[in-house]
Amino acid sequence: MISVVLIGAGNVATHLFKAFSLSNQASVNQWYSRTLKSIEAYKTQVEITDNLSQLKDADVYIIAVSDDAISELSSKLPFEDRLVVHTSGSVGIYDLDKKLKRGVFYPLQTFTKGADVDFSTVPICIETIKKTDYHILKQLGQAIGSKTHRVNSDQRSALHLAAVFVNNFTNQLYRVAHEITESKGAEFDILKPLILETANKVQDLSPYVAQTGPAKRNDKKTIKKHLKSLDSEHHRTIYELLTTSIKKTHGTSTGSATKRSITKNN
Structure with a gap:
């Protein structure tokens, strides 16, 4: 004992x-x-x-x-x-x-x-x-x-920093999503199955492979529509920042043959 x-x-x-x-x-x-x-x-x-x-x-x-x-x-x-x-x-x-x-x-x-x-x-x-x-x-x-x-100390520090991204920052994005749905009278609860599926997906796939959405496929029309519909400048800034990050990660605008192949296979 x-x-x-x-x-x-x-x-x-x-x-x-x-x-x-x-x-x-x-x-x-x-x-x-x-x-x-x-x-x-x-x-x-x-x-x-x-x-x-x-x-x-x-x-x-x-x-x-x-x-x-x-x-x-x-x-x-x-x-x-x-x-x-x-x-x-x-x-x-x-x-x-x-x-x-x-x-x-x-x-x-x-x-x-x-x-x-x-x-x-x-x-x-x-x-x-x-x-x-x-x-x-x-x-x-x-x-x-x-x-x-x-x-070791470096690994623990990296895990703590990564935890801020997957927990604290993600929770803040939930809050932004709640504000967006609330502004139009939609129910945030309708998104909960999607939240669970997103979390479940990375149990078996890497976050890179699991990524979907308009930023990854460089859907400029949808991205422009989303930005126009956001009433809050703060929300637009977050949307643009994350869209840019996803594009950079997946090489959406580079035309890389390797990136195109990965996107096609997924």
Whole structure:
């Protein structure tokens, strides 16, 4: 049984606590938050504290706080040579205080309080300095049913950046689409099967092969019509930017024999 102390009370910490609570291979010995009220609802399930000097012994200490607070918080931990990890995709492993055994336990998923998360579908990206620490974190990830991936700092940073594109930016495009449908009294919900099919398609095809639409086929008439129908200058800018990007990716305007062949086969 791997023992864990959680440090932080945000979305990631809350979902990790719930996942560990369901595991028979890992357990949370204690949960720290500088504001007890944030985790008071769980006091009957786990010991809670707002005092760093009272932290219990554990195999792994997981810091799940805002990126800006990780370094300073790790320096305040009242012990040395214990395995302490953070859950950030963008903060460096060396931002943790050097008195500690340092690692990263990064669940690559979007977390929202109140929304259930199945950790069997959440990849855990692991980075450590020592091999022995990696094996502990791998076991910890497996204890909550997750598939683990060993990554280095550059790979983790790239994954975090890519995640912004596939999650945050995509969600903003959903919002733009909602504004467009709303402006004409159409139902956004009608688009949901298309959203699901688009996500499902890239499970088996590369995004390059899966691409369709007027920009890829250089349908100038449709593109012009779309731009004319957009009332918002902001929406037109986004449309033009993404259309240009798709054209550049697929060589729509270059006449490349290779690109034409790929387009024809798809």
